[in-house]
Structure formats: C-alpha cells, structure tokens
Amino acid sequence: MSIRLVIADDQALVRGALAALLGLEPDIEVVAELGDGTGVAAAVVEHSADVAMLDVEMPGLDGISAAAAVRRAAPSCRVLMVTTFGRPGYLKRAMQAGASGFVVKDTPARQLAEAVRRVHQGLRVVDPVLAAESLTAGDSPLTEREGEVLKAASDGGTVADIAKSAMLSEGTVRNYLSAAMAKTGGRTRAEAVRIAEDNGWLL
Amino acid sequence: MSIRLVIADDQALVRGALAALLGLEPDIEVVAELGDGTGVAAAVVEHSADVAMLDVEMPGLDGISAAAAVRRAAPSCRVLMVTTFGRPGYLKRAMQAGASGFVVKDTPARQLAEAVRRVHQGLRVVDPVLAAESLTAGDSPLTEREGEVLKAASDGGTVADIAKSAMLSEGTVRNYLSAAMAKTGGRTRAEAVRIAEDNGWLL
DNA sequence: AATGCGGGATGACAAATGTCATGGGGCTGG
DNA sequence: CCAGCCCCATGACATTTGTCATCCCGCATT
Numbered sequence: 001m002s003i004r005l006v007i008a009d010d011q012a013l014v015r016g017a018l019a020a021l022l023g024l025e026p027d028i029e030v031v032a033e034l035g036d037g038t039g040v041a042a043a044v045v046e047h048s049a050d051v052a053m054l055d056v057e058m059p060g061l062d063g064i065s066a067a068a069a070v071r072r073a074a075p076s077c078r079v080l081m082v083t084t085f086g087r088p089g090y091l092k093r094a095m096q097a098g099a100s101g102f103v104v105k106d107t108p109a110r111q112l113a114e115a116v117r118r119v120h121q122g123l124r125v126v127d128p129v130l131a132a133e134s135l136t137a138g139d140s141p142l143t144e145r146e147g148e149v150l151k152a153a154s155d156g157g158t159v160a161d162i163a164k165s166a167m168l169s170e171g172t173v174r175n176y177l178s179a180a181m182a183k184t185g186g187r188t189r190a191e192a193v194r195i196a197e198d199n200g201w202l203l
Numbered sequence: 204m205s206i207r208l209v210i211a212d213d214q215a216l217v218r219g220a221l222a223a224l225l226g227l228e229p230d231i232e233v234v235a236e237l238g239d240g241t242g243v244a245a246a247v248v249e250h251s252a253d254v255a256m257l258d259v260e261m262p263g264l265d266g267i268s269a270a271a272a273v274r275r276a277a278p279s280c281r282v283l284m285v286t287t288f289g290r291p292g293y294l295k296r297a298m299q300a301g302a303s304g305f306v307v308k309d310t311p312a313r314q315l316a317e318a319v320r321r322v323h324q325g326l327r328v329v330d331p332v333l334a335a336e337s338l339t340a341g342d343s344p345l346t347e348r349e350g351e352v353l354k355a356a357s358d359g360g361t362v363a364d365i366a367k368s369a370m371l372s373e374g375t376v377r378n379y380l381s382a383a384m385a386k387t388g389g390r391t392r393a394e395a396v397r398i399a400e401d402n403g404w405l406l
Numbered sequence: 407a408a409t410g411c412g413g414g415a416t417g418a419c420a421a422a423t424g425t426c427a428t429g430g431g432g433c434t435g436g
Numbered sequence: 437c438c439a440g441c442c443c444c445a446t447g448a449c450a451t452t453t454g455t456c457a458t459c460c461c462g463c464a465t466t
Binding site for chain 2: 010011012013014015016017018019020021024035082084103104105106107108109110112155156157158186187188189190191192193194
C-alpha cells in the first residue's frame with residue numbers, strides 16, 4: 001500500500017514539479033496539492049493522508065502553524081517541512097509544532113523520496129548541517145514584545161509608525177528596539193532585523 | 204529531434220524536480236543541471252543546448268549576467284528566465300540581457316514545458332501580469348551610484364560602513380541615500396531599500 | 407515577604423541620520 | 437559653447453535614533 005502524500009507550497013511551479021517527481025515513486029501517491037497553509041489540515045483529513053509536505057514560507061497560514069493544525073486534526077499523519085532558507089529557529093519551532101522532518105530545498109532531489117519514507121515510518125529526518133547550526137544558534141533571545149516590535153520594524157517604518165501599529169509609546173518602542181539590538185548584536189535597527197530574520201526569530 | 208535543455212537553479216530540490224518534470228516530456232531532453240551561474244555558458248556550448256532555463260537569484264554569477272554570457276557564447280541558444288519573485292525590474296533587465304522568456308515560479312507547472320517549446324521556436328514568453336506591472340513600474344529611477352550606495356546599505360550597516368565600502372565621503376553617502384529615498388518615495392533608508400528590492404532595482 | 411523579570415512608560419542626552427545649499431569637475435546634446 | 441546632468445564633496449542644520457537611568461505594575465519563584 002502506497003504512502004498517501006499531501007503537498008503544500010506557494011510556488012505552483014515548485015509544487016507541481018515536486019508532485020511530479022514524487023509521483024514517479026511506486027510507493028508514493030500524491031493525493032492533494034495546496035497553494036497555502038489554510039486548507040492543509042482539512043485536506044489531510046479528507047484524503048486520510050499519511051504524510052504532509054509543507055513549505056515554511058506560505059501566504060495565509062504559515063507552514064509551522066499548518067503543521068500544528070495537521071497534528072491536531074490527524075495525529076497519525078506525519079509532517080515533513082521543506083524550506084528555502086535554513087533558518088535555525090525554524091527547525092526548532094517546527095519540531096515543537098510536531099513536525100517529524102525538516103529539509104532545505106537545496107538537498108539532492110533523490111533524498112526527498114527517501115525522507116518521505118523515513119518520516120512515514122515514524123523516523124525523524126533532519127538536515128545534519130542545519131541541526132548542528134541549530135545547536136549553536138539556540139533559541140531566540142528576544143522577548144515576545146521585543147520580537148513583535150522588531151517584526152513591526154522590519155518593513156522600514158519609523159518609530160512613530162511602529163508605535164502606532166503596536167499601540168505603544170514611542171519611547172517604549174525605542175527601548176525594545178534597543179534591547180533587541182543588544183541581544184542580536186546588531187549595531188543598527190536594520191541590522192538587528194536582518195540578524196533576527198536570518199535566524200528565524202521573527203516567525 | 205528533441206529540445207536540448209540546460210537547467211540552472213541554486214536549490215537542488217527545485218532543480219531536480221524541474222528536471223524530472225521536464226524530462227517526462229517526449230520532446231525535451233535535459234542535458235545538464237547546474238547549481239550556479241558560473242558554468243552555464245560553458246555547459247550550453249559543451250552540450251550544444253537549444254534552451255537554457257535560468258533562475259535569477261543564484262550564488263556566484265546571477266541569472267541575468269549568466270543569460271548575457273549564454274547569448275555571447277551561443278547566440279543560437281534561447282534563454283528562459285525562471286524566478287521566485289516577480290520583480291518588474293528583473294524582467295526588463297533580463298530582456299535587455301537577451302532572454303527570450305520570463306516566468307515566475309508560481310505559474311502552473313503545465314505551462315512550463317509549453318514555455319520551453321515556445322522559446323525554442325523563437326517566440327517570446329512573458330508572464331502577462333508581470334509585463335503589465337513592468338510597464339507601470341518602469342525603469343529604475345536610481346542613478347548608478349545611488350543604486351550602489353543603496354545596495355551597500357541593504358544589509359543594515361551604518362553610514363560610516365557604507366562610506367568605507369564605497370570609498371566615498373560620509374556626507375556624499377548621506378546625499379545619495381537622501382536622493383534614493385526621495386526617488387523611491389521611502390521615508391526611511393530601510394524603506395527605500397525595501398522598495399528598491401521589491402522593484403528589482405538592486406540587481 | 408522578598409526577589410527577579412517582563413511589560414509599559416518618561417525624560418534627558420549623545421550620536422546618527424536626513425535635508426539643504428553650495429561648489430567644482432566631467433560628459434553630452436543642442 | 438552652453439545648458440543640463442551626474443558624480444563627488446563640504447558644511448550646517450533639524451530630526452530621528454539609540455542609550456541610560458528611573459519609575460510603576462503584575463506575576464512567578466524562593
């Protein structure tokens with residue numbers, strides 16, 4: 001009996017190519033393809049899928065939240081995350097959300113089907129390089145509000161903009177940004193944003 | 204006789220999947236897969252390819268430069284650009300570099316093989332949505348140095364850092380940034396960077 | 407009860423940033 | 437040849453940032 005697989009990725013080209021590639025495997029059957037995270041859990045239930053392959057970066061519901069939703073709706077379905085960027089923080093959060101595997105998109109294509117099989121058997125699959133980074137990089141040092149403020153700052157707005165969007169005083173915003181800069185090691189607000197993004201600390 | 208195709212994309216998973224997908228077509232033969240732009244022109248010559256499928260964002264030599272290199276080395280080989288982000292500026296620059304087609308990665312997978320065939324026949328293939336955007340968005344309003352300085356600012360460094368890396372006076376850097384902000388409409392340096400990036404003005 | 411920590415805020419101050427006027431040199435098109 | 441534009445630079449100036457000290461409150465730990 002073949003492995004029933006659901007694929008969710010926002011890039012149709014990639015999604016289609018992955019489906020075609022995995023569909024070639026005799027023991028894998030692609031039962032659904034989604035373009036965002038919102039319908040994943042429902043699709044998993046509807047097609048009684050064995051494995052869900054999710055991209056982390058997706059419009060609507062992001063991959064991590066989608067993974068949690070899948071685990072809640074269908075505990076027997078394993079989740080394999082596939083992502084473009086090897087952000088250490090993503091890995092940890094994905095595992096905490098109940099994912100069984102985590103691979104980046106520049107792993108050899110051959111290993112993908114194998115990863116699906118391993119995950120289906122209940123094993124964990126993690127990119128070894130990423131796992132090592134994750135250990136050294138550790139968790140986000142940012143407090144919840146610090147993260148929110150930094151995220152609000154990530155599109156380049158002024159302090160006043162951030163204060164308005166976060167319902168905070170301007171001085172408080174500057175304090176949080178200052179703390180975030182200290183913790184990330186960035187010497188500028190923009191640098192702190194970039195560092196936090198690279199580490200997957202901003203969701 | 205089948206179409207001889209070279210594929211270059213930095214994400215191995217995507218690259219492999221695309222190769223598998225297109226390899227299924229009876230009239231297409233994938234003769235080479237590359238992970239960066241540097242060897243593309245050589246590979247095209249070596250395998251006497253008919254079409255080169257290039258990602259815009261690649262380490263080493265970027266897709267646009269690679270496209271130009273291919274056109275120089277093998278004028279008979281058509282170039283089809285495939286990109287993640289639909290940056291209007293990329294389209295224009297790719298066409299100027301000699302590309303025959305430009306599609307984004309969230310176009311339906313079925314159309315991809317068709318795009319390859321069209322390009323091979325000498326036709327131009329352009330995502331219609333992107334083409335429309337490209338007309339309104341127009342060319343980069345930034346002057347060459349303005350672009351360089353803004354690019355140098357894109358990783359969040361301070362004015363002093365930028366000045367050092369660009370061999371300019373700090374005052375001059377501030378002037379260029381100011382001009383860039385005025386032209387992009389951004390109210391902050393970071394905002395200007397984001398706007399310019401979104402439009403494909405920073406390469 | 408005391409301590410510590412996160413959230414929220416204020417005020418003050420130094421440093422960085424954004425703006426503007428101004429100048430000179432080089433190149434190009436009318 | 438001259439006007440116009442880009443490049444490079446300086447200096448002065450108003451704002452914005454980033455930093456720091458210092459509060460208050462609530463909550464969990466001890």
